[in-house]
Amino acid sequence: MDFYVALVIFIGFLAYITFQLFQTVPESSANVKEETIRIEAYQISELLVNNAGYPLNWEAQPLSGIKGIGLSDPAKNMANYLLKAKLDRLNAICQTPTGYEDIKRILEMNNEMTITFIEHTLPTDTTWICKSSVPTNKKVAFNVSRTVSIGGNSFGEIIVEMWKI
Amino acid sequence: MKGQISLIEAVLSAAALFIAFNMIITTAEYQTKWKESINLVEGRDILITVDRLGRLHDYSFSSASFSSEFLNRIDAIKDAVRKIEIQGTVGNTIYVACDCTAEQISYLQGVFNDVKFNTRSVSASVCSTTLPTINTCGSGTAYPDILIIWRYDSLTPHVSVLTNFLNDGNGLIEITDIQNSKVDGQGADDDEGQKTIFGLKSISEGNFPSNPDEFLQPLNSSQVTYQSYKWFYHSPYSLTAPTIVVSVPVDTLPPPVCLTVREGDFRFQDADHKFWICNNIVSSSVFFDTDNTDKADLGPISKGQRFSIVDSDFKLSYIDATDKIRVSFKPEYLFNDFIVKNNGHNKLAPSNDDKNKVLLSMGYWDANRKKPIAGIILNTIGLGKTAWMADFSRDGLSNTNDDHKQLLASMVLSLADKRSRETFQPVGQITSYINVNSTDILEIYKVELSIGSPF
Numbered sequence: 001m002d003f004y005v006a007l008v009i010f011i012g013f014l015a016y017i018t019f020q021l022f023q024t025v026p027e028s029s030a031n032v033k034e035e036t037i038r039i040e041a042y043q044i045s046e047l048l049v050n051n052a053g054y055p056l057n058w059e060a061q062p063l064s065g066i067k068g069i070g071l072s073d074p075a076k077n078m079a080n081y082l083l084k085a086k087l088d089r090l091n092a093i094c095q096t097p098t099g100y101e102d103i104k105r106i107l108e109m110n111n112e113m114t115i116t117f118i119e120h121t122l123p124t125d126t127t128w129i130c131k132s133s134v135p136t137n138k139k140v141a142f143n144v145s146r147t148v149s150i151g152g153n154s155f156g157e158i159i160v161e162m163w164k165i
Numbered sequence: 166m167k168g169q170i171s172l173i174e175a176v177l178s179a180a181a182l183f184i185a186f187n188m189i190i191t192t193a194e195y196q197t198k199w200k201e202s203i204n205l206v207e208g209r210d211i212l213i214t215v216d217r218l219g220r221l222h223d224y225s226f227s228s229a230s231f232s233s234e235f236l237n238r239i240d241a242i243k244d245a246v247r248k249i250e251i252q253g254t255v256g257n258t259i260y261v262a263c264d265c266t267a268e269q270i271s272y273l274q275g276v277f278n279d280v281k282f283n284t285r286s287v288s289a290s291v292c293s294t295t296l297p298t299i300n301t302c303g304s305g306t307a308y309p310d311i312l313i314i315w316r317y318d319s320l321t322p323h324v325s326v327l328t329n330f331l332n333d334g335n336g337l338i339e340i341t342d343i344q345n346s347k348v349d350g351q352g353a354d355d356d357e358g359q360k361t362i363f364g365l366k367s368i369s370e371g372n373f374p375s376n377p378d379e380f381l382q383p384l385n386s387s388q389v390t391y392q393s394y395k396w397f398y399h400s401p402y403s404l405t406a407p408t409i410v411v412s413v414p415v416d417t418l419p420p421p422v423c424l425t426v427r428e429g430d431f432r433f434q435d436a437d438h439k440f441w442i443c444n445n446i447v448s449s450s451v452f453f454d455t456d457n458t459d460k461a462d463l464g465p466i467s468k469g470q471r472f473s474i475v476d477s478d479f480k481l482s483y484i485d486a487t488d489k490i491r492v493s494f495k496p497e498y499l500f501n502d503f504i505v506k507n508n509g510h511n512k513l514a515p516s517n518d519d520k521n522k523v524l525l526s527m528g529y530w531d532a533n534r535k536k537p538i539a540g541i542i543l544n545t546i547g548l549g550k551t552a553w554m555a556d557f558s559r560d561g562l563s564n565t566n567d568d569h570k571q572l573l574a575s576m577v578l579s580l581a582d583k584r585s586r587e588t589f590q591p592v593g594q595i596t597s598y599i600n601v602n603s604t605d606i607l608e609i610y611k612v613e614l615s616i617g618s619p620f
Contacts, residue, residue: 005175013182020186031195038199042206049210080213120238144203145241147210149217157240 033164038142040111041162045144047107048115048158050079052086059089069106071158073151080148087117087150094130103130111162112136119156136163201594204616207241208596212614222602225251225612226285246593246617252584253610255287259581260304262294265315272562273313276570277577279403281491282605289577297326310581311336315558317343320358327362331549336580339363340554340573342510363553364544366516368536372508376527377499378540381520389543389550390524396575398498399606401482401491402567404431406442413441413452416460421452427488431474433568434501438474444487451481451490471495482605493605500568502527503557504540511555515542524552525572541576550580583610593617 051070053059058066069090073083093099094115104113114131143161150156215221215235224231228249236247259277263270270291277289292309294300296318302309308330314320314337320327331337345367347356359365383391406429413421423443431438431453439454441461452464455474466472471480478495485491504511504527514536515522522544526537544551554576557569593615602608 002171002175005171009175009179009182012179013186016183017186028195035197038197078217080210081217118240125238142199145207145239147207147214147239147241149214152217152219155214155218155235159241 034142037111037162037164040109041113041142041144041160044107044109044113044162045146045158045160048160049082049146049148052077052083059083059086063093063102066106069103071148076152080146081152082148082150082156084151090115090130091117091128094128097133100130100132111164113160113162116159116161117156118159119150119154121154200618204245204594204618205596207239208594208614208616209598211236211239211242211616212596212598212612216598216600221598221600221612222284225249225600225610226257242616244619246615246619248593248615250613250615251610252613254583254608255310255578255581257285257287259287259289259311259577260302260309261289261291261311261313261577261581262300262302262309263291263313263315264294264296264318265313267293268562269315269558272558272565273573276574279405279489280400280574280578281403281485282400283602283608284604287578296320296323299326299330308333308335308582311338311577313337313577314339314341317341319356320362321356322358324358324361327358328546331362331551332547333582334548334584335582336549336577337362337551338554338576338580339552340556340558342506342556342559343513343553344510345512346509348513359553360516362544362546363542363551364516364522365513365542365553367512368514368530370512370530370536373505373512373538374528376502376538378502378504378525378527379497379499381523381526381537382496384521388521389545390522392579393524393541393543393552393575395606396579397572398494398496400571400575400578401493401605402571402574403485404440404490404492404567405429406440406488406490410441413443413464414460415452416456416458416462418452418461418464421450421465425487429488429490431492432566433477434475434499435564435566436475440490442484442487442490449484449487451484494568494571498568500525500572502540503559503569504538504555506555506559511540513539513542513553515539515544549582552576552580 048071050072052072052074053070054068055061056074058069071082071086073081093102112132114129116129119126141161141163143159145157145159147155147157215224224235231249236242261273263273270293273289273291280287290302292300292302299308299312312330327337343359346354348359348365349367380394383394406427408428410426410428413423413426421443423445425444427442429440431440436457439459441452443450443452443465448467450465450467452461453474454461455463463472466481468481468484471478477498480493480495481490482493483491520535520537522542523537523539524541524543526539528538530536530538540555542553558565594617595613595615598612600610600612
């Protein structure tokens with residue numbers, strides 16, 4: 001009798017633990033993925049806003065010569081102070097047929113993303129978007145918006161949105 | 166019986182195991198602080214960006230234009246609860262309660278009618294009060310920024326009220342002549358309030374000398390007199406030239422060519438000195454009468470230029486309009502004495518003999534220069550500051566000069582409460598940023614931007 005009672009309890013707990021694991025592990029795994037997306041989105045935004053890229057004058061280089069993309073003005077070396085020429089160059093690259101993939105490659109990104117830039121000029125804002133030409137389903141999307149100064153004359157927003165397919 | 170015990174053991178074991186596993190394998194919700202972190206990043210980005218644009222100082226003191234020109238245009242925080250507040254410098258309005266006459270209140274309002282420094286204007290909301298009541302003057306808080314007692318009153322009954330007021334971080338100025346016997350510690354005539362609040366004592370010395378009053382230069386910025394000294398010498402003083410005249414009357418100077426000319430008075434050291442603003446399209450300049458002949462013998466003085474009138478040095482900080490200039494007093498400025506009433510009054514010293522508490526003196530009682538003949542004595546109580554001033558208006562307010570007005574404004578600006586009067590919304594993350602502006606006077610203050618989600 002004791003044996004059977006113990007066996008039932010043992011099987012019951014095994015079932016309980018299995019059930020709990022099946023419930024917890026996927027959720028934790030999804031949370032880790034979400035967290036990774038958030039961290040990467042923030043890191044890309046920080047890279048764009050507070051890094052000058054490599055070489056420092058990458059905006060004057062051919063695409064093959066660009067090793068790193070950052071929009072900060074190296075002459076000023078100040079946080080949130082972007083160089084208009086770098087923004088224009090990034091936009092120009094993005095508008096080419098392979099531009100989005102080139103940006104992803106240079107930034108060493110595996111996830112999908114869009115980079116939206118809004119310059120708050122009067123009377124209307126100026127906006128451009130760097131995104132894939134192939135539509136993708138967004139899963140676990142996250143976006144980070146950064147407010148920046150452009151050459152100390154105007155201000156704008158860089159919005160980095162990132163997701164997994 | 167044996168079977169029952171086994172069953173109880175089994176149930177207990179099951180319960181213990183269930184609790185243990187439930188603690189180990191939890192399905193609790195994974196919580197992040199990204200929302201709050203993003204708010205903090207956004208707040209920092211905004212303050213840095215505004216600084217990069219050179220607008221942080223303007224926006225710090227004008228939340229309406231900050232919202233309309235900047236914050237409302239940022240998509241990321243359009244729906245957020247935002248608030249900005251300033252700590253560590255005077256706000257746009259100083260709330261001044263004055264235990265004084267209607268004429269004195271009018272005088273104070275005149276002093277703060279047109280105060281402008283570091284590209285911003287500061288006004289005063291002056292209201293009447295009678296101790297023990299301290300009128301808030303519409304400040305929206307428990308106290309005004311500063312209380313002025315412009316008469317002699319025994320403060321002994323009000324020590325508790327004034328101490329609470331000062332402990333709250335506010336300022337107190339007393340403008341009066343004090344009988345030596347009131348603070349000599351010699352008997353029933355003593356005014357304990359004056360001693361406690363202003364830290365005064367009388368000293369037994371001979372007759373007052375015949376000296377002008379001069380500032381005792383603070384040794385460092387932590388000295389209690391430093392801020393008042395700084396405000397006096399850096400805050401531009403507004404002078405208006407209301408009268409239109411045909412030309413600048415000159416003495417020995419070549420007559421200047423002006424489109425229009427305005428004439429005004431600059432009164433200091435009990436003497437009127439006329440000045441003329443020579444307005445031209447490209448640049449205007451100013452001429453002064455230094456020898457009381459009603460004719461210009463100094464000029465043209467341009468914006469930013471230093472000049473001297475009767476051994477006193479000034480700087481023409483601004484030519485603000487066709488009828489207005491702003492002049493800064495420069496060291497070492499000497500006042501015609503206003504300390505001496507008679508030998509029975511104002512022979513005062515800090516109760517702890519700390520001469521660093523004396524802002525203005527007419528020399529020293531001793532050869533070792535340890536005991537200044539004090540005209541303004543400052544003191545600290547809790548978070549608040551106090552100042553006793555000899556009554557420069559005892560011969561009537563109409564006999565006071567521009568230098569007295571500049572001194573009074575400096576005392577109010579330096580002693581007023583520097584904390585923000587705003588209260589943050591309970592939701593929101595606060596980003597702090599230290600800003601500095603030294604266009605006219607060095608102002609260091611903290612800007613705090615709160616960004617929060619409405620839900």
